[in-house]
Amino acid sequence: MTIERLPESSSEAIISVRGLTKRFGTFTAVNDVSFDVYPGEVVGYLGPNGSGKTTTIRMLCGLLHPSAGTAKVVGRDIVHEAEFIKRQIGYMSQKFALYDDLTVMENLRFYSGVYEVPREVEQQRLQDVLHMAGLENHTGAFTRDLSGGWRQRLALGCALLHQPRLLFLDEPTSGVDPVARREFWDLIYQLAHRGTTIFVTTHYMDEAEHCGRVGFMRNGTLMAFDAPRALKSRFLHGAAWSIDATPLLEAVDQLSKLQGIAQARLHGDRAQVIVASGENNTVEWTPQTLASNLRASNIAVNSIEPAEPTLEDVFTLLAHE
Numbered sequence: 001m002t003i004e005r006l007p008e009s010s011s012e013a014i015i016s017v018r019g020l021t022k023r024f025g026t027f028t029a030v031n032d033v034s035f036d037v038y039p040g041e042v043v044g045y046l047g048p049n050g051s052g053k054t055t056t057i058r059m060l061c062g063l064l065h066p067s068a069g070t071a072k073v074v075g076r077d078i079v080h081e082a083e084f085i086k087r088q089i090g091y092m093s094q095k096f097a098l099y100d101d102l103t104v105m106e107n108l109r110f111y112s113g114v115y116e117v118p119r120e121v122e123q124q125r126l127q128d129v130l131h132m133a134g135l136e137n138h139t140g141a142f143t144r145d146l147s148g149g150w151r152q153r154l155a156l157g158c159a160l161l162h163q164p165r166l167l168f169l170d171e172p173t174s175g176v177d178p179v180a181r182r183e184f185w186d187l188i189y190q191l192a193h194r195g196t197t198i199f200v201t202t203h204y205m206d207e208a209e210h211c212g213r214v215g216f217m218r219n220g221t222l223m224a225f226d227a228p229r230a231l232k233s234r235f236l237h238g239a240a241w242s243i244d245a246t247p248l249l250e251a252v253d254q255l256s257k258l259q260g261i262a263q264a265r266l267h268g269d270r271a272q273v274i275v276a277s278g279e280n281n282t283v284e285w286t287p288q289t290l291a292s293n294l295r296a297s298n299i300a301v302n303s304i305e306p307a308e309p310t311l312e313d314v315f316t317l318l319a320h321e
C-alpha cells in the first residue's frame, strides 16, 4: 500500500521550517533548510550518514537550539515554545532508551509517567498501545529478550502513549529484518490513517517509495523535497536502459565512462544506465549506439530494454551531483 497524501494548500502546515541552520563550532551540520509538512502526511527524510537528519529532527523536537533560521511545529516556535511542542509530539529517537531490565509493561508504565499520561486514562492508553503494537502477548517479557523488530514496536508504543498528533521516527527500522520492517510500516500506515502526521528518517529505499513526500539531505543541505514520482520525473529526464551484456562488470565500467551517461550500475544480473538530462547531454544515446559502443570493446550485448528508474537512481544522482 502506498500513501500518497499530498499537501492541501488550504490546510495549515504542522511543520514549517525556514532557513533552519545548525553549526557545531565551525562545522555546519544543517544548512539553510526550508520546507513545510501538512497534517496527515507521511514524509520520509533521507540522506547519507552524517548529512544532518537527526540534527534537523532534534531541532524540530525542541531539543537543540538552531544557530539561525526559524521553525514552527504544531504552530509553535521551536525555541520559545519547546515545552508545548514536546507535549504534542512523539519522538522515537535513533537510540530510543528502553530499559533492558524492565518488562515490556514496565517500560510502557515508565514512559506513561514521563509523558504525564493522566491516571484516569492510563490503563486504557496502555491497552490501546499494546493492541496497536501487537504486544499484548509480550507484556511480561524482559525487554533484553525482545528481537530487534519487537524492541522497535515497543519503542514506538512508548512514543505514542500521550497520543501525539505528530510523530518523529528516526531510523525506526534500522537493523530490523524485512518482514518485521513491513509489519512496522503497517503500524505507521495505521497511525497515518487515523490522522497522525509522520516524519520518518530511513536508509531503506523501499520505505522511501511508500512515503507521500521525501526529503533528501546531503552535507546539511536539503537537495530535494517532493513526491517520489515527481522526484523521478524531475531528476531523471533522460532515458533509462537495462542491458544484458557479457562480461557484465566490464560493460558497467565502460558505460560509466561514457559521456552523456549520468549513471551506470549493476542491477541484478544486468547493467542499468541513466542517460544524462538535457543540457548535460551532448550525445544522443540509443539502444543501437549503446550496443555498438560496447561491441567495439568486445563486450557481447544480448539485449537492451527500457528500464524503470527508481528512487535509488535519483538519490545516487543527487548524492554525487
Ligand SMILES: Nc1ncnc2c1ncn2[C@@H]1O[C@H](COP(=O)(O)OP(=O)(O)OP(=O)(O)O)[C@@H](O)[C@H]1O
Residues within 6 Å of the ligand: 024, 029, 047, 048, 049, 050, 051, 052, 053, 054, 055, 056, 094
Ligand atoms: N553535538 C554535536 N557536536 C558536534 N558535531 C555534531 C553533533 N551532533 C551531530 N554532529 C555532527 O553533525 C553531522 C550531522 O549529524 P546527524 O546526526 O544529524 O546526521 P544523520 O544524517 O542523522 O546521520 P545518520 O544517518 O548517521 O544518523 C555529523 O557530521 C555529526 O558528526
Ligand SMILES: [Mg+2]
Residues within 6 Å of the ligand: 053, 054, 055, 094, 170
Ligand atoms: Mg541520524
